[in-house]
Amino acid sequence: MKLYIISGLGADFKVLEHLKFPSHLEPVFLDWLIPDKNETLDHYVRKMAKKIDASEPFCLLGYSFGGIIVQEIHRILPAEKVVILGSIRSHKEKAGLLGAAARTGIAGYLPLKLFTSTFTENQLIAKMFDSSNTKLMEYFTVRDPYYLKWGIAQISAWKSEESPEIIQILGDRDQIFPIAACHPDYVIKGGTHLFPATRHREVSAVLEKIFNS
Numbered sequence: 434m435k436l437y438i439i440s441g442l443g444a445d446f447k448v449l450e451h452l453k454f455p456s457h458l459e460p461v462f463l464d465w466l467i468p469d470k471n472e473t474l475d476h477y478v479r480k481m482a483k484k485i486d487a488s489e490p491f492c493l494l495g496y497s498f499g500g501i502i503v504q505e506i507h508r509i510l511p512a513e514k515v516v517i518l519g520s521i522r523s524h525k526e527k528a529g530l531l532g533a534a535a536r537t538g539i540a541g542y543l544p545l546k547l548f549t550s551t552f553t554e555n556q557l558i559a560k561m562f563d564s565s566n567t568k569l570m571e572y573f574t575v576r577d578p579y580y581l582k583w584g585i586a587q588i589s590a591w592k593s594e595e596s597p598e599i600i601q602i603l604g605d606r607d608q609i610f611p612i613a614a615c616h617p618d619y620v621i622k623g624g625t626h627l628f629p630a631t632r633h634r635e636v637s638a639v640l641e642k643i644f645n646s
Contacts, residue, residue: 434492434513435459436644437485437506441497441519442584449496451633455644458492468583474591478505485510492644495520496629497609498584501591504599516600516643518636519626521610523595528614600643602636604628619643 436458440446446462454460463484468477481502485491493512495503500520507515521527603610603617604624612620619639621628629636 434490435461435486436492436494437461437463437503437512438493439463439481439495439499439502440465441499442588443581444497448627448630450630451637452629452640453633453637455641458644465580467577467580470579472583474505474587477587478502479509482506482510492516494518494640497626498588501588501593504593504596507598514600514644515598516602516640518602518629519604519607519610520601521615522593522599522601524592525595526610526615527589528611602639604632 434457436454438446438449438460440449440462449462463481466477466480485506487510490513492514493503493507494516495501496518497520500517503512503515503517504522506512600619601615601617602619602621603612603615604621604626605612606624607626607628609626621632621635621639624632624635
């Protein structure tokens with residue numbers, strides 16, 4: 434069975450490259466598309482979904498923003514299982530800066546130049562994710578400014594009620610999606626938002642359990 438995987442906003446698959454999946458699954462990594470100007474999330478999701486062969490059963494896995502995307506794909510192309518890593522199951526789980534952005538809608542008004550600066554690449558990302566990780570910027574390779582701004586605005590504006598079908602794995606030190614606002618199915622102890630890379634053995638063991646149950 435194919436397991437379609439979408440990484441986080443701006444991230445390629447290096448952040449997920451050490452994860453091990455059960456042998457009966459065939460991992461298929463879906464690359465991010467650069468959104469068209471003023472493209473809606475629904476339209477974007479439908480374009481991403483075109484990469485999926487729905488003629489046979491499949492599973493979905495998404496990391497961070499990719500977790501939101503796979504949940505939206507699941508609405509139009511139901512999967513056998515949907516697993517999200519370092520992501521949220523509903524808008525009610527937004528907290529901290531993300532929660533404030535959701536309430537105010539400020540993300541859509543941020544100047545595009547903010548997403549092209551060295552501040553964004555070297556300081557903002559480091560503080561938000563894990564400043565102690567020396568490989569941090571190696572994971573974030575998709576740096577198109579419009580795509581980054583669009584993605585942050587979509588995360589901030591996303592509204593969804595929690596679905597019991599969605600299996601959530603979260604790090605207890607996640608800075609982007611704080612665990613205090615969530616009730617995940619599995620918790621990775623000591624895991625920051627980069628836990629799929631830094632705690633890949635623990636995550637792989639959890640995935641083995643999920644996909645073999």
